[in-house]
Amino acid sequence: MEISYPSEESVIHANKYFVGLEGQAHSIMSSALDCLEIAAYRFEDEPDFRTKVIKKAAFMLERLCCGHPFLDGNKRTAFITVASFLQKNLNLSEPFAVFDYEHAAGFMCEVAQGRKSNREVADWLNAQLKIEEDSQQSSGKDE
Numbered sequence: 001m002e003i004s005y006p007s008e009e010s011v012i013h014a015n016k017y018f019v020g021l022e023g024q025a026h027s028i029m030s031s032a033l034d035c036l037e038i039a040a041y042r043f044e045d046e047p048d049f050r051t052k053v054i055k056k057a058a059f060m061l062e063r064l065c066c067g068h069p070f071l072d073g074n075k076r077t078a079f080i081t082v083a084s085f086l087q088k089n090l091n092l093s094e095p096f097a098v099f100d101y102e103h104a105a106g107f108m109c110e111v112a113q114g115r116k117s118n119r120e121v122a123d124w125l126n127a128q129l130k131i132e133e134d135s136q137q138s139s140g141k142d143e
Contacts, residue, residue, distance in 0.1 A: 001049055003040070003052070003053060003056065003089055004085075004088050004089055005036055005037075005039060005040055005085070006036055006060075006081050006084060006085055007036070008033045008036060010081075010084075011033060011036065011064070011069075011077060011081050012026075012028070012033075014076075014077050014080050014081060015069075015070045015073050015074075015076075015077040018073040018076045018077060018080075019070070019071075019072050019073045022072075024071075024072050024073075025071070026070070026071075027070065027071035027072075028069060028070060028071075029068055029069060029070055029071055031069070033064075033069050035059065035060055035063030035064060035067060036060065038059075038063075039056045039059050039060050039063075042055070042056060042059050043055040043056055043059070050090060053085075053086065053089045053090055054086070054122050054125050054126050054129070055118070055122050056085075057082045057085050057086050057122075057125055058118050058119075058121035058122035058125055059118060060078070060081065060082055060085065061078050061079070061081075061082045061111060061121055061125070062111055062116070062118055062121050064077060064078035064081060064082075065078045065108065065111045065112040066111070066112060066114055074112065075105075075108040075109070075111075075112055078108070078111075079104070079108060082125070086125070086129065090129070092129070104128075107124055
């Protein structure tokens with residue numbers, strides 16, 4: 001299967017939306033958006049498709065949070081970018097529809113502060129997806 005990656009334009013659009021909600025100006029600070037292109041070449045030796053996608057998502061999340069490509073809204077932009085990436089590539093109906101928002105916000109802050117490794121981010125994403133899949137199965141929504 002071929003993996004679909006977010007474009008720089010879609011990430012910039014998401015950031016403009018989030019900072020616009022708070023009346024702030026959108027501003028690109030650095031070339032940290034290069035992580036989108038780099039992700040295409042990372043973890044290619046991973047034989048399991050789902051694991052490969054999750055590792056790539058973790059890489060993008062970490063880089064978008066820590067690389068601070070924008071003046072504001074980096075964590076929110078990273079989260080929605082990765083949720084969209086996972087939804088598209090793993091055929092999920094609603095990624096992260098069932099989870100604790102306060103826990104997620106705290107986790108994203110730890111990622112942005114560099115206190116989570118790529119492995120920890122991948123494990124967290126996988127756990128959130130597992131919660132979502134279990135919820136879909138128990139409600140009969142599994143496709």
